[in-house]
Amino acid sequence: MSRSAGLSLAVVLGLIVFAVDQLIKRLVEGTMVLNESRPVVDGVLHLTYIENSGGAFGLLSGSQLLLMLGSAVALGVVAWMLLVQPPSRAMATGGGLVLGGAAGNLLDRISSGGVTDYLDLRVWPIFNLADVAIVCGVALLVINALFSQEPREKR
Template structure:
């Protein structure tokens, strides 16, 4: 089956190996990417547990002249969007995160041969799930990384947010590389 698209059939993927039954093992790669996403969730949750056990709410500890560790809660989305919306946003962003996660799992099955694409969406999946875990358990997302310049602070964020951002950057790079090849 020939295809001009880089998101081509699994049969051309070097990862498609045959099982003893002769059927391709197409499900191996998605499971590995999902395991990677789970590792992202575990790292994110580990640091959040360490911070919540070591800090009081709103406590800030300088690490460098431009970086602090803090403990703050975000009931909204990125940059505290909708943080003061009255509580409905907790479940809205939880459902949105679950829906995005389901869509990403579907993408992982559809594009098993595309390593950078799968890495990117796995990072996004791990970050989304890490923040969904916070919303379900705590009712808010735990943020603890605070970068600043003089008296101007960038909104605090966490490992899950870093994974989502890195995944988004890799998606852009992957798409630019794909467009260049054609």
């Protein structure tokens, strides 16, 4: 994949993830009250509106500057990875997912001091679409790095 095609894929996917994440968060905030929970599939998936001032799973609660710095570094590292060499489709896809998710959560932290979470599986801490995108994107980047067909010297 050419560098421009890879960057285009990453940017478009990142913008889609960012826009959908922000849309869902605004819908949840506008139609639910804080701590309200509505079953989608009773006992399996609920929409539960919470504000998370921490990172994943509520870790580092109250450390907004550190969390914002971490998000900014993640955005920079992924952008650098995409710019250094022509990315594979997996790298561009993973990078776009991370960029969109990290940007969505970073905007929340900057604008309101916390992140709106709403996906509640009842057996896992409550999370949001941006978190899903980040986890899937990082998984794709790791798989790409581990199983790339390029010789290590070229990477």
